[in-house]
Amino acid sequence: MAKKIIFITGATSGFGKAMAEIFAQNGHDVIITGRRNERLIELKNTLQNKFNVKVLSLCFDVRNQKEVAENIQNLSAEWKAIDVLINNAGLASGLDKIQNGILSDWEKMIDTNMKGLLYVSKEVIPLMIQRKKGHIINIGSTAGKEVYEKGNVYCATKHAVDAISKAMRIDLLEHGIKVSQICPGAAETEFSMVRFSGDTERAKQVYNGYKPLTAKDVAEVAYFVTALPQHVCINDLVMTSTAQANSTSILRNSK
Ligand code: NDP
Ligand code: 8X3
Numbered sequence: 001m002a003k004k005i006i007f008i009t010g011a012t013s014g015f016g017k018a019m020a021e022i023f024a025q026n027g028h029d030v031i032i033t034g035r036r037n038e039r040l041i042e043l044k045n046t047l048q049n050k051f052n053v054k055v056l057s058l059c060f061d062v063r064n065q066k067e068v069a070e071n072i073q074n075l076s077a078e079w080k081a082i083d084v085l086i087n088n089a090g091l092a093s094g095l096d097k098i099q100n101g102i103l104s105d106w107e108k109m110i111d112t113n114m115k116g117l118l119y120v121s122k123e124v125i126p127l128m129i130q131r132k133k134g135h136i137i138n139i140g141s142t143a144g145k146e147v148y149e150k151g152n153v154y155c156a157t158k159h160a161v162d163a164i165s166k167a168m169r170i171d172l173l174e175h176g177i178k179v180s181q182i183c184p185g186a187a188e189t190e191f192s193m194v195r196f197s198g199d200t201e202r203a204k205q206v207y208n209g210y211k212p213l214t215a216k217d218v219a220e221v222a223y224f225v226t227a228l229p230q231h232v233c234i235n236d237l238v239m240t241s242t243a244q245a246n247s248t249s250i251l252r253n254s255k
Contacts, residue, residue: 006019143247183239192207213239
């Protein structure tokens with residue numbers, strides 16, 4: 001595949017970091033974003049030194065529309081030629097029945113997973129329209145396909161990503177922009193640590209007794225989705241570990 005510019009939100013850990021690695025390893029220039037600047041700088045140095053590609057790190061919070069707009073509008077003309085946008089930054093916060101839900105958790109998930117994705121897309125889409133090409137990959141979830149107990153608002157935000165992905169594909173059709181959604185099931189990243197506010201034991205239990213997806217598994221699929229010929233678009237791709245059938249059916253003690 002010809003050299004591309006890949007813009008990845010949430011590249012300081014998990015899927016985003018693994019995606020930055022695989023794209024850089026294959027010779028592509030990457031824009032990596034997140035809030036933890038030390039991690040961005042470290043990843044930037046590693047990728048540049050290891051793979052001899054260009055890496056730009058942008059430190060911003062996707063929930064802050066002004067920061068998002070400034071960072072993207074201030075890109076040089078060279079970096080504005082974004083071929084692939086991967087809307088990956090996201091999180092779950094808490095796991096409670098709706099009647100016990102915490103407002104600040106709900107707001108964090110809605111602001112990050114839905115509004116953040118929209119803020120970034122709003123800035124990048126015009127750049128792609130200008131160039132009459134581009135590929136947007138939204139990271140959804142199995143939680144965006146079915147609702148599970150206590151998943152309420154997180155599931156709702158990922159159902160919104162599902163709907164936004166379908167809507168983007170229709171609206172951007174006339175501009176030659178591909179839109180794909182990748183929906184992973186349980187994958188061991190910092191996701192559960194974030195969901196359970198750093199409770200290591202609780203986070204570990206999520207992956208007990210089976211082999212979950214890894215960040216690399218998801219990154220390899222994202223790479224595959226971008227490497228297909230121009231006339232081919234993966235619209236929607238659900239992937240789980242072999243031990244997982246859907247959001248609620250996981251074969252534990254299968255390791
Ligand atoms: P991680 O917690 O490992 O990574 C999340 C990334 O999102 C980090 O780089 C984090 O960067 C970034 N991020 C979170 N909030 C913000 C924000 N407000 N502004 C900017 N960046 C932000 O989790 P995963 O890699 O697992 O998750 C990536 C995506 O995949 C999420 O959208 C998640 O919902 C989804 N997903 C995860 C699954 C899983 O089981 N792990 C399964 C299905 C989907 P920083 O903290 O530095 O800002
Ligand atoms: C993350 C997968 O099942 O924890 O999106 O919601 S799950």
